[in-house]
Amino acid sequence: MDWDKLRIFHAVADAGSLTHAGDALHLSQSAVSRQIRSLEEMLGTTLFHRHARGLILTEQGELLFDATSTMAKKLDAASARIRDSEEEVYGDLRVTATTGFGTMWLAPRLNKLYEKYPELKIDLMLEERVLDLPMREADVAIRMKEPAQADLVRKRLLNIRMRFYATPQYLEQHGRPETLEDLKKHRLICQSPSVPQVAAGAALAQRALAYDMPSTLTVNNYFGILQAVLNHVGIGILPDYLTVDNKIERVLHDIDSNEVPVFLAYPEELRQSRRVTAFRDFIQEEIQAYRRVQASENQS
Numbered sequence: 001m002d003w004d005k006l007r008i009f010h011a012v013a014d015a016g017s018l019t020h021a022g023d024a025l026h027l028s029q030s031a032v033s034r035q036i037r038s039l040e041e042m043l044g045t046t047l048f049h050r051h052a053r054g055l056i057l058t059e060q061g062e063l064l065f066d067a068t069s070t071m072a073k074k075l076d077a078a079s080a081r082i083r084d085s086e087e088e089v090y091g092d093l094r095v096t097a098t099t100g101f102g103t104m105w106l107a108p109r110l111n112k113l114y115e116k117y118p119e120l121k122i123d124l125m126l127e128e129r130v131l132d133l134p135m136r137e138a139d140v141a142i143r144m145k146e147p148a149q150a151d152l153v154r155k156r157l158l159n160i161r162m163r164f165y166a167t168p169q170y171l172e173q174h175g176r177p178e179t180l181e182d183l184k185k186h187r188l189i190c191q192s193p194s195v196p197q198v199a200a201g202a203a204l205a206q207r208a209l210a211y212d213m214p215s216t217l218t219v220n221n222y223f224g225i226l227q228a229v230l231n232h233v234g235i236g237i238l239p240d241y242l243t244v245d246n247k248i249e250r251v252l253h254d255i256d257s258n259e260v261p262v263f264l265a266y267p268e269e270l271r272q273s274r275r276v277t278a279f280r281d282f283i284q285e286e287i288q289a290y291r292r293v294q295a296s297e298n299q300s
Contacts, residue, residue: 005039008032009047010068013061016054073136089278090119096138100222101262102126105241106142113282120275128196133267140266140279144198147265154265155280157287160239162201162257164208165248170232177235177251184211187234189225192218200257205237207255241290 011021012032022032040047047061057065097106103126114120131137134151141147147154164183177183190205191197209216215234219225222238229236229248239260243250264283270276 002039005035006068008035009039009064010072012036012055013057013065018055076136089117089274091275092121092123093140093275093279094123094125094138095140095279096125096127096131097142098128098144099126100239101142103223104226109286113279117278133265139270140264140276143263143265144260146261146263151268152265153268153271154263157262157264157283158291159259159261160241161259162198162204162237163240163250164235164252164255165229165238165243166235166251167230167232167248170234171249171251180208180252180255181211183208183235184213187215187217188213189217189219189228189234189236191222191225192220195220198260200260201237204257
């Protein structure tokens, strides 16, 4: 099968338009159209339905697009491995992490990585959805549970717990709760039960909400919870890694969630990638520094 025609087909299917595909490939619309017609004649089938709003893949077109998508990802992986044979650490690195950890712990520390490797181009994808690493939706993932996908290199970075926090100013004004039932005198800030979150955090919130609190604030991510806590809105349920960088105090010291493991993972085929190795080493160094600060705070 003609690789060039497949490349053009993939671009058209991805863009949904002959014009946009032509712009991306630096070809005229007529040249793209001729190649698609030629491919359809070669395969003896129609690959696109033509509509005024653009092109829609037929069932046969969907099958071919699945195949070309797999090919494109494998070519990207091969290209990355070839680039990584150079001595320098540079180029694109796609990192996925949960919104909370990526926003509040990882992103503020990335300047140290850029100082060491200024030619890195990091695409930081923050979402709760687990991206498919073997299919190269991302190069590296940081997740709050051990990845279940096969053919991954994985390393447990640390364990975190969900706990109750408030600012010293809030506690001075409203008092410090001694039991879960005492939270009825306060406003609880936690993640909305309907949004994806770590099970340990959801379970801790359910324990507190069982006391029928008169006032609550639910937010769909931990960044929003942290901002509310920092502005003295109430007592929030937050991951313990936030205490190192923020002026908040733990309350209800005898109550916390189960441990939540934090894993770093990447495809086996990127084991020798210099960019992935540089990022992995950076994360491990930052985790060690975080642990030292955390231990110092716990002793004081």
